[in-house]
Amino acid sequence: MSAKLIDGKSIADTLQQELRSRVAGITASGRRAPALATLLVGADPASHVYVRNKRLACERIGVRSLPLEFGSGISQAELLAEIERLNNDPEVDGILVQLPLPAQIDSTAIIEAIRPDKDVDGFHPYNLGRLAQRQPVLRPCTPFGVIEMLRRSGETFYGRRAIVVGASNHVGRPMGLELLLAGATTTVCHRFTRDLADEVARAEIVIVAVGKPGFIKGDWIAPGATVVDIGINRLPDGKLCGDVEFDVARQRAARITPVPGGVGPMTVTMLMHNTVLAATR
Ligand SMILES: Nc1nc(=O)c2c([nH]1)NC[C@@H]1CN(c3ccc(C(=O)N[C@@H](CCC(=O)O)C(=O)O)cc3)C=[N+]21
Numbered sequence: 001m002s003a004k005l006i007d008g009k010s011i012a013d014t015l016q017q018e019l020r021s022r023v024a025g026i027t028a029s030g031r032r033a034p035a036l037a038t039l040l041v042g043a044d045p046a047s048h049v050y051v052r053n054k055r056l057a058c059e060r061i062g063v064r065s066l067p068l069e070f071g072s073g074i075s076q077a078e079l080l081a082e083i084e085r086l087n088n089d090p091e092v093d094g095i096l097v098q099l100p101l102p103a104q105i106d107s108t109a110i111i112e113a114i115r116p117d118k119d120v121d122g123f124h125p126y127n128l129g130r131l132a133q134r135q136p137v138l139r140p141c142t143p144f145g146v147i148e149m150l151r152r153s154g155e156t157f158y159g160r161r162a163i164v165v166g167a168s169n170h171v172g173r174p175m176g177l178e179l180l181l182a183g184a185t186t187t188v189c190h191r192f193t194r195d196l197a198d199e200v201a202r203a204e205i206v207i208v209a210v211g212k213p214g215f216i217k218g219d220w221i222a223p224g225a226t227v228v229d230i231g232i233n234r235l236p237d238g239k240l241c242g243d244v245e246f247d248v249a250r251q252r253a254a255r256i257t258p259v260p261g262g263v264g265p266m267t268v269t270m271l272m273h274n275t276v277l278a279a280t281r
């Protein structure tokens with residue numbers, strides 16, 4: 001068997017067209033366009049690539065982009081003052097502070113300073129709590145994007161055995177909450193999990209967010225499973241790869257996402273979705 005590729009890029013393009021029409025509807029009715037402030041601190045090259053992708057998506061969809069950039073030496077108090085200004089600016093609907101932040105800044109304090117109704121990353125404890133209690137408002141973009149991508153490619157969740165490998169605050173944990181909300185029997189694995197290979201082998205839906213190239217061996221995958229690779233690792237030759245041993249996994253899986261062109265474009269798209277939602281609620 002050779003798995004069918006789940007084309008996240010093309011699903012993201014379709015969703016972006018839909019969002020573009022919605023934004024056109026908003027502006028045609030005389031209201032201002034939704035507006036997203038993106039705050040980038042320092043010179044991390046990967047962060048620059050990701051934030052650039054987000055700003056380009058704003059342009060494509062007709063969202064007003066407020067690009068803000070700060071030196072790596074900015075203090076916590078200065079960054080908090082910037083967030084306070086944006087919290088109180090009625091022309092700003094969404095605030096995104098790109099992570100990671102430099103060591104002198106406490107990212108938890110920054111995330112908690114963002115008004116929950118402008119928290120388009122869905123990282124504020126209010127928004128994570130809403131998701132945990134099955135009343136989601138602004139949902140973390142990557143897990144939300146995975147669910148949307150799978151739904152649009154025909155996947156069902158009700159009663160199915162799903163596994164998440166990786167339990168980070170921003171990806172693995174909310175991914176588990178999304179799968180529960182969708183009705184899957186959900187297992188979240190992490191660095192203390194014993195017999196990871198056996199856990200993976202039981203799953204009909206395997207979602208991986210670890211950040212280690214080739215960490216999930218292809219022969220762990222159950223025949224016919226759906227595999228979603230959230231990892232983005234840059235190899236010494238400059239190429240991107242995921243966390244799953246792709247060439248072997250694709251011989252066993254029924255469907256699998258590529259890296260790049262899988263989850264990444266969906267993350268950016270759900271950020272746009274959240275920005276339009278924040279502007280219209
Ligand atoms: N506050 C915050 N919110 C985030 O949502 C956030 C963050 N910080 N920090 C870093 C991670 C990572 N992330 C990605 C976004 C787009 C791609 C993306 O567009 N990926 C392309 C390839 C990009 C490339 O060429 O490097 C793809 O997979 O096809 C990937 C990763 C958002 N994150």
Ligand SMILES: [Mg+2]
Nearest residue numbers: 121140141142
């Ligand atoms: Mg996000």
